[in-house]
Amino acid sequence: MTTDDPTTLFTLEGVTAAVVGASSGIGRSLSLAYARAGATVYAAARRVDRLEELASEAPDGRIIPHEVDVCRESDIAGFIERIEQDGQVATVVLNAAGLFSYTPPPMPDEEFAKVLDVNLMGTWRVLVAFGEHLKRANRPGSLITIGSSCTTFTVAPSNHAYFASKGGVENLVRWVAADLAESDIRVNLIAPGWIETDMVETALSREDRVSILKEHLPLKRIGTTDDVTGAGLFLASEASRYVTGITLLVDGGLALNRVWNIRPT
Numbered sequence: 033m034t035t036d037d038p039t040t041l042f043t044l045e046g047v048t049a050a051v052v053g054a055s056s057g058i059g060r061s062l063s064l065a066y067a068r069a070g071a072t073v074y075a076a077a078r079r080v081d082r083l084e085e086l087a088s089e090a091p092d093g094r095i096i097p098h099e100v101d102v103c104r105e106s107d108i109a110g111f112i113e114r115i116e117q118d119g120q121v122a123t124v125v126l127n128a129a130g131l132f133s134y135t136p137p138p139m140p141d142e143e144f145a146k147v148l149d150v151n152l153m154g155t156w157r158v159l160v161a162f163g164e165h166l167k168r169a170n171r172p173g174s175l176i177t178i179g180s181s182c183t184t185f186t187v188a189p190s191n192h193a194y195f196a197s198k199g200g201v202e203n204l205v206r207w208v209a210a211d212l213a214e215s216d217i218r219v220n221l222i223a224p225g226w227i228e229t230d231m232v233e234t235a236l237s238r239e240d241r242v243s244i245l246k247e248h249l250p251l252k253r254i255g256t257t258d259d260v261t262g263a264g265l266f267l268a269s270e271a272s273r274y275v276t277g278i279t280l281l282v283d284g285g286l287a288l289n290r291v292w293n294i295r296p297t
């Protein structure tokens with residue numbers, strides 16, 4: 033199949049999308065991007081007031097808020113029920129819900145478990161439930177979730193639970209992708225580096241830390257949520273129709289880890 037107008041590959045006109053973790057940061061930004069690209073977006077998170085504010089910014093009422101806690105399987109089931117009651121099938125699903133944790137060891141077991149519950153189990157619950165939703169409707173689809181560029185070779189002290197969870201998410205995506213491929217459901221991961229959002233506000237609040245980060249980032253700047261839009265749109269749209277099971281790094285080159293500033297000549 034050839035495409036006469038390649039720009040149409042990126043449209044989401046007529047698509048129904050579901051975004052979990054839509055109340056702030058990357059999920060919020062991609063919800064708006066999807067709506068602006070033509071999708072109707074069911075936007076979920078725990079803070080409904082934030083979702084309503086987001087909906088007020090969307091063109092033509094294309095964002096529909098819904099309360100979901102990814103730690104509750106019943107909330108995710110209720111979210112899908114709502115979409116199905118509206119006669120819709122979410123063929124694009126983005127899970128951007130995430131919990132960060134800076135606690136140095138010894139981190140209490142409960143806190144470690146909470147981070148895994150939101151980041152790893154939450155991703156699992158969303159992928160399984162929406163995979164079933166698509167299979168019931170006999171529709172192809174694209175499931176996207178968010179890992180972290182720091183599961184590559186970059187390491188830093190502390191943050192064990194968070195990066196353990198993100199390592200799990202990255203592997204999970206590949207295995208679920210293998211399972212769902214026969215149903216024409218693609219599953220991919222976006223792995224951001226440092227992106228200015230509420231999650232990393234404390235980390236980025238000190239100028240000395242920001243300077244160290246910029247020094248180590250090959251592209252020499254902290255990312256913004258807008259920097260993730262292209263990747264989010266690519267994986268949601270027809271543009272990526274032959275892509276599944278990948279990790280798409282959006283990290284300013286952070287995963288290059290060490291770029292030796294020497295030239296052979």
Ligand SMILES: NC(=O)c1ccc[n+]([C@@H]2O[C@H](COP(=O)([O-])OP(=O)(O)OC[C@H]3O[C@@H](n4cnc5c(N)ncnc54)[C@H](OP(=O)(O)O)[C@@H]3O)[C@@H](O)[C@H]2O)c1
Pocket residue numbers: 052053054055056057058059076077078079080082100101102103128129130131150178179180181223224225226227228229230231232
């Ligand atoms: N910012 C970065 O530098 C960076 C780097 C690498 C990866 N990431 C990943 O990117 C994703 C988005 O994070 P962000 O940076 O955009 O942070 P953020 O602004 O703090 O957004 C986190 C989102 O997750 C939602 N969330 C948290 N717990 C939830 C729960 N139990 N149920 C449902 N939703 C929940 C929050 O909504 P409610 O609180 O309203 O529920 C919020 O919408 C996360 O997976 C994060 O780990 C971020």
